[in-house]
Amino acid sequence: MGAEGRADRAEGARPQADRRREGEIVLSRDTGSLGADNADNADTFNNAAIRPIPAERIAEAHELESLCYPADQAATLEAFRYRQATFPGFFLGAWEGDRLVGLVCGVRTDARDCADVGIKRSHGGRTDGRKLCILSVAAHPDRRGQGLATRLLDGVVSAAKAAGLAAVMLMSQRELVPWYEARGFRATGLVHAEHGGVRWHDMRLDFGA
Numbered sequence: 738m739g740a741e742g743r744a745d746r747a748e749g750a751r752p753q754a755d756r757r758r759e760g761e762i763v764l765s766r767d768t769g770s771l772g773a774d775n776a777d778n779a780d781t782f783n784n785a786a787i788r789p790i791p792a793e794r795i796a797e798a799h800e801l802e803s804l805c806y807p808a809d810q811a812a813t814l815e816a817f818r819y820r821q822a823t824f825p826g827f828f829l830g831a832w833e834g835d836r837l838v839g840l841v842c843g844v845r846t847d848a849r850d851c852a853d854v855g856i857k858r859s860h861g862g863r864t865d866g867r868k869l870c871i872l873s874v875a876a877h878p879d880r881r882g883q884g885l886a887t888r889l890l891d892g893v894v895s896a897a898k899a900a901g902l903a904a905v906m907l908m909s910q911r912e913l914v915p916w917y918e919a920r921g922f923r924a925t926g927l928v929h930a931e932h933g934g935v936r937w938h939d940m941r942l943d944f945g946a
């Protein structure tokens with residue numbers, strides 16, 4: 738499918754996020770409306786609940802990261818612990834019942850781009866930055882191609898907007914640039930070559946506040 742088709746589908750499928758309870762976003766893929774209030778009911782793929790990953794599930798989240806990214810691109814467990822402890826509202830999982838099948842996470846920053854944030858490593862620095870840098874987007878290999886990562890991305894973008902941040906940034910592999918563009922991001926033209934032997938393209942979504 739070309740970029741145009743992706744855009745059409747993404748636009749049509751993009752659900753609205755709501756925050757009924759502190760820290761919880763439940764998105765229904767098919768209707769774009771809220772899924773079940775009780776996440777225990779959200780145990781099928783189409784109604785997978787998008788909600789924060791708690792500290793006690795970080796090891797499992799890191800296993801998923803390691804399954805999805807090559808070793809030289811995957812975040813360390815230490816980095817995951819840091820991100821979850823410091824930015825729990827931006828460390829979201831896709832849950833089929835109690836099973837974690839996808840994740841997205843990021844850190845607040847005032848850095849110009851995510852390369853300065855220290856991709857995949859522990860992140861020191863200020864925690865009150867006005868931008869969110871997304872550092873991981875991953876869907877379990879058994880659950881790909883069904884919109885899961887799109888919903889995770891929507892969830893974390895909604896959380897950033899709700900927190901009053903100015904923009905969301907990330908670094909994308911070249912082949913995924915159209916995927917992010919179809920989901921509202923624009924390529925800034927900056928490319929970095931430092932991480933895992935991959936050329937990373939900067940992507941950005943401004944809220945225009």
Ligand SMILES: CC(C)(COP(=O)(O)OP(=O)(O)OC[C@H]1O[C@@H](n2cnc3c(N)ncnc32)[C@H](O)[C@@H]1OP(=O)(O)O)[C@@H](O)C(=O)NCCC(=O)NCCS
Nearest residue numbers: 738743805874875876881882883884885886887909910912
């Ligand atoms: C990329 C990833 C998160 C997508 O998850 P997903 O749940 O399958 O994504 P969605 O179902 O929302 O979207 C699927 C679309 O992404 C496209 N896509 C996924 N991986 C791709 C790749 N490597 N190159 C090009 N397109 C890709 C699919 O072709 C599909 O396109 P379509 O919508 O036109 O059919 C998942 O493949 C993954 O975990 N990959 C490993 C980690 C990774 O690379 N993360 C992104 C880092 S920038």
